[in-house]
Amino acid sequence: MAVSAAGDPASRRPGVARTVLSADDITRIVSRMAHQILEKTSGGAGVALLGIPTRGVPLAHRLARRVHAVEGVELPVGSLDPTMYRDDLRLRGVRPLEVTEIPDGGVDGQVVILVDDVLYSGRTVRAALDALAAYGRPRAVQLAVLVDRGHRELPIRADYVGKNMPTSRRESVAVRLREIDGADGVVILPPASAGDAPPNDGPPADGDQVTGDEAGERA
Amino acid sequence: MSGETVAPANTAGSGHTAGSGHTAGSGNGRGQGGSWVLRRVRPLGGDPVDVLLTDGIVGAWRPAGSTSPDSEGLPPGTTILDTDGLILLPGLVDLHTHLREPGREDAETVESGTRAAALGGYTTVFAMANTTPVADTAGVVEQVWRLGLDAGHCDVRPVGAVTVGLAGQRLAELGAMADSAAGVRVFSDDGHCVSDALLMRRALEYVKAFDGVVAQHAEEPRLTAGAQMNEGEVAARLGLPGWPAVAEEAIIARDALLAGHVGSRLHVCHVSTAGSVDLIRWAKAKGWQVTAEVTPHHLLLTDDLVSSFDPVFKVNPPLRSARDVEALREGLADGTIDCVATDHAPHALEDKETEWAAARPGMLGLETALSVVMETMVVGGHLDWAGVARRMALAPARIGGLPCTAGDPGSSLAVGAPATVTLLDPSPRRVVDADALASRSRNTPYAGRSLPGAVRATFLRGRPTVLDGKVV
Amino acid sequence: MKRHLLSTEDLSRDDALLVLDTAERMARVAEASVRKLPTLRGRTVVNLFFEDSTRTRTSFEVAAKRLSADVINFSARGSSVSKGESLKDTAQTLEAMGADAVVCRHSASGAPHRLATWVRGSVVNAGDGTHEHPTQALLDAFTMRRRLGRVDGLAVTIVGDVLHSRVARSNVWLLTTLGASVTVVAPPTLLPLGVSSWPVEVSYDLDAVLPKSDVVMMLRVQRERMSAAFFPTEREYSRRYGLDVDRAARLADHALVMHPGPMVRGMEISSQVADSARSTVVEQVANGVSVRMAVLYLLLGGSGETT
Numbered sequence: 001m002a003v004s005a006a007g008d009p010a011s012r013r014p015g016v017a018r019t020v021l022s023a024d025d026i027t028r029i030v031s032r033m034a035h036q037i038l039e040k041t042s043g044g045a046g047v048a049l050l051g052i053p054t055r056g057v058p059l060a061h062r063l064a065r066r067v068h069a070v071e072g073v074e075l076p077v078g079s080l081d082p083t084m085y086r087d088d089l090r091l092r093g094v095r096p097l098e099v100t101e102i103p104d105g106g107v108d109g110q111v112v113i114l115v116d117d118v119l120y121s122g123r124t125v126r127a128a129l130d131a132l133a134a135y136g137r138p139r140a141v142q143l144a145v146l147v148d149r150g151h152r153e154l155p156i157r158a159d160y161v162g163k164n165m166p167t168s169r170r171e172s173v174a175v176r177l178r179e180i181d182g183a184d185g186v187v188i189l190p191p192a193s194a195g196d197a198p199p200n201d202g203p204p205a206d207g208d209q210v211t212g213d214e215a216g217e218r219a
Numbered sequence: 220m221s222g223e224t225v226a227p228a229n230t231a232g233s234g235h236t237a238g239s240g241h242t243a244g245s246g247n248g249r250g251q252g253g254s255w256v257l258r259r260v261r262p263l264g265g266d267p268v269d270v271l272l273t274d275g276i277v278g279a280w281r282p283a284g285s286t287s288p289d290s291e292g293l294p295p296g297t298t299i300l301d302t303d304g305l306i307l308l309p310g311l312v313d314l315h316t317h318l319r320e321p322g323r324e325d326a327e328t329v330e331s332g333t334r335a336a337a338l339g340g341y342t343t344v345f346a347m348a349n350t351t352p353v354a355d356t357a358g359v360v361e362q363v364w365r366l367g368l369d370a371g372h373c374d375v376r377p378v379g380a381v382t383v384g385l386a387g388q389r390l391a392e393l394g395a396m397a398d399s400a401a402g403v404r405v406f407s408d409d410g411h412c413v414s415d416a417l418l419m420r421r422a423l424e425y426v427k428a429f430d431g432v433v434a435q436h437a438e439e440p441r442l443t444a445g446a447q448m449n450e451g452e453v454a455a456r457l458g459l460p461g462w463p464a465v466a467e468e469a470i471i472a473r474d475a476l477l478a479g480h481v482g483s484r485l486h487v488c489h490v491s492t493a494g495s496v497d498l499i500r501w502a503k504a505k506g507w508q509v510t511a512e513v514t515p516h517h518l519l520l521t522d523d524l525v526s527s528f529d530p531v532f533k534v535n536p537p538l539r540s541a542r543d544v545e546a547l548r549e550g551l552a553d554g555t556i557d558c559v560a561t562d563h564a565p566h567a568l569e570d571k572e573t574e575w576a577a578a579r580p581g582m583l584g585l586e587t588a589l590s591v592v593m594e595t596m597v598v599g600g601h602l603d604w605a606g607v608a609r610r611m612a613l614a615p616a617r618i619g620g621l622p623c624t625a626g627d628p629g630s631s632l633a634v635g636a637p638a639t640v641t642l643l644d645p646s647p648r649r650v651v652d653a654d655a656l657a658s659r660s661r662n663t664p665y666a667g668r669s670l671p672g673a674v675r676a677t678f679l680r681g682r683p684t685v686l687d688g689k690v691v
Numbered sequence: 692m693k694r695h696l697l698s699t700e701d702l703s704r705d706d707a708l709l710v711l712d713t714a715e716r717m718a719r720v721a722e723a724s725v726r727k728l729p730t731l732r733g734r735t736v737v738n739l740f741f742e743d744s745t746r747t748r749t750s751f752e753v754a755a756k757r758l759s760a761d762v763i764n765f766s767a768r769g770s771s772v773s774k775g776e777s778l779k780d781t782a783q784t785l786e787a788m789g790a791d792a793v794v795c796r797h798s799a800s801g802a803p804h805r806l807a808t809w810v811r812g813s814v815v816n817a818g819d820g821t822h823e824h825p826t827q828a829l830l831d832a833f834t835m836r837r838r839l840g841r842v843d844g845l846a847v848t849i850v851g852d853v854l855h856s857r858v859a860r861s862n863v864w865l866l867t868t869l870g871a872s873v874t875v876v877a878p879p880t881l882l883p884l885g886v887s888s889w890p891v892e893v894s895y896d897l898d899a900v901l902p903k904s905d906v907v908m909m910l911r912v913q914r915e916r917m918s919a920a921f922f923p924t925e926r927e928y929s930r931r932y933g934l935d936v937d938r939a940a941r942l943a944d945h946a947l948v949m950h951p952g953p954m955v956r957g958m959e960i961s962s963q964v965a966d967s968a969r970s971t972v973v974e975q976v977a978n979g980v981s982v983r984m985a986v987l988y989l990l991l992g993g994s995g996e997t998t
Contacts, residue, residue, distance in 0.1 A: 094993030455885030458822035528801030
């Protein structure tokens with residue numbers, strides 16, 4: 001079954017991984033983003049955070065904790081799996097579904113902030129917007145990402161960006177989070193060596209693990 | 220195998236042919252087939268000799284390699300074949316062949332079926348009676364017999380139906396078929412069992428008048444209603460209704476008792492279970508005239524092949540367990556089972572390219588039988604080549620009542636014996652290609668399987684029907 | 692997952708769990724305000740039913756439609772051509788129509804296996820003869836897991852016409868793969884002779900087995916079986932192997948009563964038991980849609996143009 005999640009890309013790649021954000025960097029960035037959210041939403045009233053699995057979910061929880069520490073408000077946190085709304089399933093191969101957990105208050109009339117680790121082509125976010133519509137009609141939807149690596153294929157832009165990180169399409173960006181990977185950090189992995197993967201004909205994909213190269217492999 | 224022709228008179232050695240078997244001179248027509256020297260051939264796998272076939276008989280044995288185109292005493296036009304290392308066997312006899320003509324000429328004809336037989340090393344086939352119309356009258360059996368003569372690839376001996384229309388209700392005119400030009404001696408409702416005990420008793424008794432034999436398809440029909448495969452572990456898993464061993468064994472036991480009671484000859488078709496082997500051993504120990512055959516596929520294949528649901532493995536009686544296969548091999552080795560018979564059963568594609576239950580049972584066998592017997596019996600040490608000759612030529616000939624049957628394998632190849640022989644190259648292994656078979660049908664269960672040995676030539680009363688592995 | 696779902700016998704534990712986990716996510720979809728997912732938009736699912744089964748066909752149809760697949764119901768029953776010819780012909784027709792998946796119900800064991808050799812799309816076995824009915828077993832396991840929290844370690848008793856039951860076969864393989872211990876209970880005539888090779892316990896005494904069972908699954912017994920001497924009378928069958936209120940009282944409090952349907956009330960199960968709180972009959976139907984959505988998603992979600 002070709003449905004297992006991609007393994008840690010670093011372990012499958014030759015060449016040297018370049019650490020671009022340390023654990024401390026991530027802590028500072030999350031803290032800044034929490035402040036930005038409070039500022040932009042006038043103290044977080046009516047805001048719900050929905051993490052996009054896998055690594056968007058712990059990020060959403062971290063943001064909520066920072067917001068609570070700073071302002072004392074408890075933002076509802078949930079998760080939203082956009083897999084079944086993707087338009088590139090055929091190209092990427094079937095993936096296991098992740099949890100969707102809508103907070104008890106629902107999303108109607110809320111300001112929903114979608115949280116993901118890497119923003120790339122924008123297709124994951126588009127799928128997430130469709131998925132969200134199945135659960136109600138938020139007053140507004142915003143997007144928070146830890147890393148924006150460019151190469152957008154859709155008119156989508158993040159409201160909160162932890163770090164703009166220009167990359168080549170042949171590279172891949174791996175976000176590691178303590179809750180999932182045991183430690184925090186962001187690394188850029190060099191392009192796969194020739195023969196290791198086909199040229200990147202497939203569309204780039206957002207998300208924590210899957211890179212444009214992998215989309216090509218899985219197609 | 221290459222041949223050189225001995226030219227007429229004193230020009231010996233100048234004429235070389237490529238072993239086409241077509242020799243000029245001496246006026247030998249198709250019926251006689253000319254003269255042939257099988258150089259360095261190994262009769263029954265023994266020491267090499269040069270064997271001269273002439274005037275339709277084995278003319279001489281000479282020291283190995285001693286014969287050359289200018290050797291003395293060779294009839295003009297003699298072809299010398301380089302048969303170094305080939306094994307010489309008496310021509311094979313198949314007691315159980317379905318030629319499908321008349322009625323299903325899309326699946327096989329007498330011509331195509333006997334062509335396949337010759338390529339498999341056979342010189343006589345007994346054509347089963349379940350044609351359309353059924354071979355239950357003198358007219359039909361004579362028609363099949365004449366078609367065999369016309370084709371000329373091997374002798375065709377029609378089997379007559381025991382009951383009218385194979386319906387199991389009343390006896391067919393067995394005597395008329397015996398007295399016909401076809402000279403029927405074997406009677407069988409094959410495909411159906413003569414399940415009525417009284418009718419079976421009468422048939423066994425009646426054929427004594429012309430030394431006939433009833434060949435029974437042993438299958439108690441009430442125990443096999445809707446049956447699709449061997450009843451056992453695989454059937455339980457696949458959800459296919461089971462064909463229990465006892466349905467075969469119960470009939471064999473009953474028929475053996477009947478044959479003993481009335482003192483008649485009984486032949487048991489396609490024995491497939493360990494229990495059947497035991498019963499036949501018991502019947503023979505009683506001194507009753509019971510003989511039995513086993514098919515090549517029951518010697519090699521087992522019911523776990525059905526897991527693919529590919530109906531090429533559907534056959535009646537069904538493929539059995541590995542334990543049964545082992546018992547059948549032992550039974551054939553020790554002579555409990557007298558002979559191998561192919562149950563060659565061609566079926567059109569549409570009768571096999573279906574779901575399992577809708578498919579017709581049956582497998583091709585003529586072109587692979589000797590290889591399968593070699594694989595299962597010779598390679599494993601159960602039989603030597605003399606044993607193969609007994610099980611595939613002498614015993615079936617005797618059971619089928621063929622005239623002039625030699626008493627032992629040696630005498631079947633001795634000087635003066637009919638030049639009805641088969642030459643097998645034991646060395647190659649080949650992968651069976653269904654599309655390369657001479658049969659009109661493709662339902663071989665061995666497709667893609669590697670089997671040993673290849674028939675290089677077949678002679679029928681001195682005339683080659685196959686040379687260089689090709690039909691003459 | 693493999694390209695086809697033909698049986699549970701060759702389904703690995705990982706694949707089985709993947710189907711159940713995916714079905715769990717699919718079940719959540721039913722809780723959203725919009726139940727329809729765009730996942731299989733543009734894919735064609737053909738329901739090829741050679742046997743009537745409104746329940747199973749409808750379940751697959753709902754599942755496919757919730758995933759936005761196009762559904763074609765191809766009822767091949769009553770065709771005048773011989774059975775075999777019609778299966779191959781139908782396969783060629785489906786090829787021409789570009790079916791991405793064929794859901795096949797057939798009275799002949801192994802028919803979907805044959806079909807799978809003739810079509811390019813995925814084949815889902817929706818019940819073949821007396822062989823297997825894999826999605827039924829998956830939905831049964833799913834129902835057990837939802838109700839009892841696990842399948843691993845459960846004692847499951849399957850009662851009735853095991854010989855002729857594709858549901859029993861699929862459940863035996865799947866449940867044992869998932870770590871349950873299975874006991875089959877039936878009159879000896881309704882057990883296959885080769886049952887000794889199955890990874891199950893065999894019992895002829897329902898009363899003795901019930902107290903130890905976490906789940907008891909009742910199979911339908913067709914009245915026609917009587918005429919073939921599998922058992923003497925309906926009354927005797929019901930008395931020895933039917934689940935009535937008195938017998939159900941021997942079950943542990945948490946134990947479930949399952950039935951794949953359609954039930955013969957009064958024969959293998961009494962109405963009171965079928966409608967009791969421990970009965971999962973209605974849930975099984977709802978869970979069937981989630982499980983079939985999962986199967987279609989896993990077989991079709993990633994297929995399509997390959998580079």
